[in-house]
Amino acid sequence: QKEVEQNSGPLSVPEGAIASLNCTYSDRGSQSFFWYRQYSGKSPELIMFIYSNGDKEDGRFTAQLNKASQYVSLLIRDSQPSDSATYLCAITGANNLFFGTGTRLTVIP
Amino acid sequence: GAVVSQHPSRVICKSGTSVKIECRSLDFQATTMFWYRQFPKQSLMLMATSNEGSKATYEQGVEKDKFLINHASLTLSTLTVTSAHPEDSSFYICSAIPGTGRMNTEAFFGQGTRLTVV
Numbered sequence: 725q726k727e728v729e730q731n732s733g734p735l736s737v738p739e740g741a742i743a744s745l746n747c748t749y750s751d752r753g754s755q756s757f758f759w760y761r762q763y764s765g766k767s768p769e770l771i772m773f774i775y776s777n778g779d780k781e782d783g784r785f786t787a788q789l790n791k792a793s794q795y796v797s798l799l800i801r802d803s804q805p806s807d808s809a810t811y812l813c814a815i816t817g818a819n820n821l822f823f824g825t826g827t828r829l830t831v832i833p
Numbered sequence: 834g835a836v837v838s839q840h841p842s843r844v845i846c847k848s849g850t851s852v853k854i855e856c857r858s859l860d861f862q863a864t865t866m867f868w869y870r871q872f873p874k875q876s877l878m879l880m881a882t883s884n885e886g887s888k889a890t891y892e893q894g895v896e897k898d899k900f901l902i903n904h905a906s907l908t909l910s911t912l913t914v915t916s917a918h919p920e921d922s923s924f925y926i927c928s929a930i931p932g933t934g935r936m937n938t939e940a941f942f943g944q945g946t947r948l949t950v951v
Contacts, residue, residue: 758939758940765924765947766944766945767926767942767943767944767945768877768926768942769942770939770940773939810876812876812877814940821867821928821930821940822879823869823876823877823879824876825875825876826876826877
């Protein structure tokens with residue numbers, strides 16, 4: 725079983741809509757959860773991190789963590805064409821950082 | 834935020850030669866650095882975990898004799914692709930975590946190296 729699972733997409737949403745990205749993980753001991761955005765040909769850049777159950781908001785982005793159900797999600801409100809990218813979920817292991825395969829998001833103008 | 838510098842950003846080499854890629858943490862020390870490879874339209878694939886002062890830990894299926902990793906100091910890790918072949922052409926990315934490697938903080942990524950083997 726993969727450590728981190730993501731729907732590869734592609735996910736398409738119209739401009740202004742809410743984009744919802746989901747990620748599940750297998751290790752209940754995971755403590756830190758990250759969402760990265762990667763534009764084509766570029767390195768990933770951190771969008772948000774979350775450690776505690778519940779929601780964490782930062783501008784148009786909201787990360788949601790549910791440790792009991794072992795999932796973490798990212799909501800993007802008022803989606804913009806510039807949000808079109810691949811979004812990578814990452815979780816920490818004992819001495820490692822595991823990435824999901826990424827979800828490709830396209831925001832349609 | 835913290836900066837990780839990766840060099841070179843692009844390299845073209847002939848088949849059979851070796852290529853060295855450097856990953857430096859510029860404003861923090863990192864006991865642990867990670868090396869990833871990414872093929873077009875695919876996700877990051879962890880190749881190995883580089884630990885300062887000790888041998889790297891390679892992921893299953895990654896040849897340690899082909900991908901040599903040296904983490905000589907707390908701010909520098911190098912990846913050498915030996916006897917490169919066209920199938921080694923890929924985007925190689927390093928990342929580093931500040932401090933002692935406790936996994937409670939974000940990883941900072943280098944800019945990536947686009948390797949083309951001809």
